[in-house]
Amino acid sequence: MLEVKDLHxxxxxxxxxxxxxxxxxxxxxxxxxxxNGAGKSTLSAVIAGKDGYEVTSGEVLFEGKNLLEMExxxxxxxxxxxxxxxxxxxxxxxxxxxxxxxxxxQRVARGEEEIPAPEFMKLVREQLSFMKMDGSFLxxxxxxxxxxxxxxxxxxxxxxxxxxxxxxLDEIDSGLDIDAMKxxxxxxxxxxxxxxxxxxxxxxxxxxxxxxxxxVHVLVDGRIVKSGDKNLAHELEARGYEWVLEESAA
Amino acid sequence: MSAAHAFLQRLGERADDEPTxxxxxRQAGAARFEALGFPTKRDEAWKYxxxxxxxxxxxxxxxxxxLDEARFAALGMPLDAHRLVFVDGVFSAALSxxxxxxDGVSIEPLTTAMRTNHEAIGGAIGRLAGVDFSxxxxxxxxxxxxxxxxxxxxxxxxxxPIYVVFASRANESARMSHPRVLVMAGARSQSTVVEHxxxxxxxxxxxxxxxxxxxxxxAIVDHYKLQEASSEDLHVASIHVEQGRDSRFTxxxxxxxxxxVRTDLVTDLNAQGAETNYNGLFFVQGRQHxxxxxxxxxxxxxTFSNENYKGILNDRARGVFNGKVVVKRDSQQIEAYQNNxxxxxxxxxxxxxxxxxxxxxxDVKCSHGATTGQLDEDAVFALRTRGIDEQMAxxxxxxxxxxxxxxxxxxxxxxxxxxRAVAGKLPERFNLSDLVEVSDALEEA
Ligand SMILES: Nc1ncnc2c1ncn2[C@@H]1O[C@H](COP(=O)(O)OP(=O)(O)OP(=O)(O)O)[C@@H](O)[C@H]1O
Ligand SMILES: [Mg+2]
Numbered sequence: 157m158l159e160v161k162d163l164h165x166x167x168x169x170x171x172x173x174x175x176x177x178x179x180x181x182x183x184x185x186x187x188x189x190x191x192n193g194a195g196k197s198t199l200s201a202v203i204a205g206k207d208g209y210e211v212t213s214g215e216v217l218f219e220g221k222n223l224l225e226m227e228x229x230x231x232x233x234x235x236x237x238x239x240x241x242x243x244x245x246x247x248x249x250x251x252x253x254x255x256x257x258x259x260x261x262q263r264v265a266r267g268e269e270e271i272p273a274p275e276f277m278k279l280v281r282e283q284l285s286f287m288k289m290d291g292s293f294l295x296x297x298x299x300x301x302x303x304x305x306x307x308x309x310x311x312x313x314x315x316x317x318x319x320x321x322x323x324x325l326d327e328i329d330s331g332l333d334i335d336a337m338k339x340x341x342x343x344x345x346x347x348x349x350x351x352x353x354x355x356x357x358x359x360x361x362x363x364x365x366x367x368x369x370x371x372v373h374v375l376v377d378g379r380i381v382k383s384g385d386k387n388l389a390h391e392l393e394a395r396g397y398e399w400v401l402e403e404s405a406a
Numbered sequence: 407m408s409a410a411h412a413f414l415q416r417l418g419e420r421a422d423d424e425p426t427x428x429x430x431x432r433q434a435g436a437a438r439f440e441a442l443g444f445p446t447k448r449d450e451a452w453k454y455x456x457x458x459x460x461x462x463x464x465x466x467x468x469x470x471x472x473l474d475e476a477r478f479a480a481l482g483m484p485l486d487a488h489r490l491v492f493v494d495g496v497f498s499a500a501l502s503x504x505x506x507x508x509d510g511v512s513i514e515p516l517t518t519a520m521r522t523n524h525e526a527i528g529g530a531i532g533r534l535a536g537v538d539f540s541x542x543x544x545x546x547x548x549x550x551x552x553x554x555x556x557x558x559x560x561x562x563x564x565x566x567p568i569y570v571v572f573a574s575r576a577n578e579s580a581r582m583s584h585p586r587v588l589v590m591a592g593a594r595s596q597s598t599v600v601e602h603x604x605x606x607x608x609x610x611x612x613x614x615x616x617x618x619x620x621x622x623x624x625a626i627v628d629h630y631k632l633q634e635a636s637s638e639d640l641h642v643a644s645i646h647v648e649q650g651r652d653s654r655f656t657x658x659x660x661x662x663x664x665x666x667v668r669t670d671l672v673t674d675l676n677a678q679g680a681e682t683n684y685n686g687l688f689f690v691q692g693r694q695h696x697x698x699x700x701x702x703x704x705x706x707x708x709t710f711s712n713e714n715y716k717g718i719l720n721d722r723a724r725g726v727f728n729g730k731v732v733v734k735r736d737s738q739q740i741e742a743y744q745n746n747x748x749x750x751x752x753x754x755x756x757x758x759x760x761x762x763x764x765x766x767x768x769d770v771k772c773s774h775g776a777t778t779g780q781l782d783e784d785a786v787f788a789l790r791t792r793g794i795d796e797q798m799a800x801x802x803x804x805x806x807x808x809x810x811x812x813x814x815x816x817x818x819x820x821x822x823x824x825x826r827a828v829a830g831k832l833p834e835r836f837n838l839s840d841l842v843e844v845s846d847a848l849e850e851a
Contacts, residue, residue: 204791207783232793244788248806257802258792265793297806298788314792 163214174378190375235321246298304331341366435547438537465582468494481604487569495583510559534646553586560592576608587617605636621653635664651677661688675709686715690723697726719755
């Protein structure tokens with residue numbers, strides 16, 4: 157589904173990704189771990205299409221198509237959703253507007269009719285209660301004044317409404333209290349099926365107890381230096397990154 | 407012959423059966439205007455606004471108010487309201503609807519009001535805005551013929567909005583009009599007055615209106631000025647408000663159209679407890695020019711003013727905001743807040759913004775701020791990552807910017823009209839009404 161091949165990315169003159177390879181197949185959940193500043197968020201930004209990231213070589217394919225040539229919104233319409241590490245506050249744009257506009261953009265792109273208001277409301281309410289969020293969140297401006305945890309829940313709410321094929325969730329677990337972690341994890345798990353894939357950036361084993369990954373990767377200094385199954389995450393939790401660095405240097 | 411003199415030629419064109427004192431006032435206006443001439447950029451208050459297009463234009467006064475229902479329907483709003491309609495300044499009885507006026511409310515064209523009650527009306531008119539305020543008010547005094555006179559008795563809560571439409575037609579040759587609006591709101595009365603300036607596509611007329619609103623003790627007036635002149639229309643307006651004790655005035659100055667637009671809004675808070683709220687929004691594009699000059703005079707202690715003006719400028723449009731607050735000596739316990747925010751959608755658009763505070767008292771809570779910026783690119787990106795195309799994303803964010811002012815609008819018809827107009831000025835299709843519908847459905851549920 158997602159193939160990242162020998163990706164080199166430069167930000168403001170310095171190389172951040174230095175030959176990154178990663179393949180995510182439908183049905184899989186991957187966890188991407190690694191020290192601060194390794195380039196995890198950079199990878200999500202490049203996949204989402206954010207300005208300011210120069211791809212100097214390598215490619216990114218999504219379902220066989222060259223992602224890097226697509227507009228930001230085209231990538232979303234193709235089925236990619238980025239859950240931000242720091243969700244943006246959008247004063248004045250109601251959550252409900254964003255959800256409706258985004259959902260309709262998808263439907264129009266598929267050649268379908270825009271969703272009728274009652275049907276839309278039903279769908280949103282269901283997901284809202286699944287996320288244990290109050291109805292008032294819909295009338296509030298996107299993320300404005302939301303607590304850290306509320307912002308993260310809101311990202312998952314958008315994901316549940318939009319049902320992406322590939323969800324890239326960047327530190328979705330940071331800032332969540334213990335109960336919220338469960339709710340968010342349930343949200344993510346509800347999306348799992350044989351056709352979808354999830355790529356989660358996280359620093360902690362705890363999220364991975366709720367959402368058991370198929371693969372765990374360690375990203376260090378712009379490259380994936382080690383991959384393994386869920387046990388790798390346990391090992392990292394216990395031993396830190398030092399040994400991985402040594403191993404990869406050897 | 408000077409430009410000013412050329413305009414005053416029109417004075418002699420009308421048969422004069424006016425009372426001599428009215429004619430004398432006209433002459434005074436003419437003399438004042440001729441002495442002042444059109445303002446130039448050397449005049450501080452007109453530094454950024456060049457009125458040569460008006461001064462050098464040739465305009466005649468209209469003689470008829472012909473406008474069929476269909477053309478009118480394309481301009482007016484379907485408000486459930488008491489309606490007075492003027493076409494290029496001439497009263498149209500056919501398009502007006504003054505049936506079922508509640509007791510204690512009188513709404514008349516100026517000529518009628520003067521015929522029946524010229525002393526009371528003539529005495530009130532010009533009290534707040536005479537010949538000295540600006541060359542344009544002087545010109546208005548010289549040439550004004552028609553207008554709207556609204557009188558609301560004490561304690562009367564007017565059942566519907568009072569909707570005054572000034573339609574500007576696409577004429578073969580350019581017309582000018584110098585209307586007056588007079589609103590006398592009795593003690594503890596409550597009313598909503600809408601002045602709607604609407605131009606047909608291709609209209610290229612000059613409107614020079616002067617409005618006076620007088621609020622007696624405890625009166626509440628919501629005043630809307632919705633300006634949707636054509637992209638060739640020239641529009642100068644001056645609105646003067648006088649407030650008695652515990653009265654509350656709320657202004658919505660919404661400018662969407664016009665080639666050259668200048669509005670002055672002046673409020674005198676003359677007694678304790680008086681409160682004035684200025685809400686402004688303008689959206690200009692192409693080479694439109696909109697200038698708003700606002701002034702609040704805190705002439706009495708314990709008075710309150712709050713101002714929020716927002717401007718959206720696209721293409722090579724130009725905006726001016728000058729907001730002045732004056733707190734007189736011994737006017738203690740004043741609160742005066744002012745904010746002006748502008749959004750530039752193009753790097754060739756320009757805004758000049760200047761808050762001015764003159765405070766001669768010490769117990770004053772006062773704040774002001776002015777910001778000018780572009781759309782938040784991180785927000786544009788965030789929306790696009792959800793599949794919303796760039797135009798739509800920018801549209802949503804632009805509407806969001808206007809929203810803070812629009813949320814204050816209490817007349818749903820106007821809020822919707824302005825939102826649609828703002829959305830309609832955005833580069834691409836934008837299905838706003840649908841979103842609003844969803845949001846409303848949600849609120850009801
Ligand atoms: N706009 C930028 N200008 C300069 N350097 C940048 C920019 N964006 C990212 N970087 C640098 O790129 C490196 C990788 O950043 P990135 O955000 O991808 O790290 P990360 O792996 O997500 O880290 P964390 O775990 O702390 O979130 C960092 O050293 C960061 O400072
Ligand atoms: Mg990061």
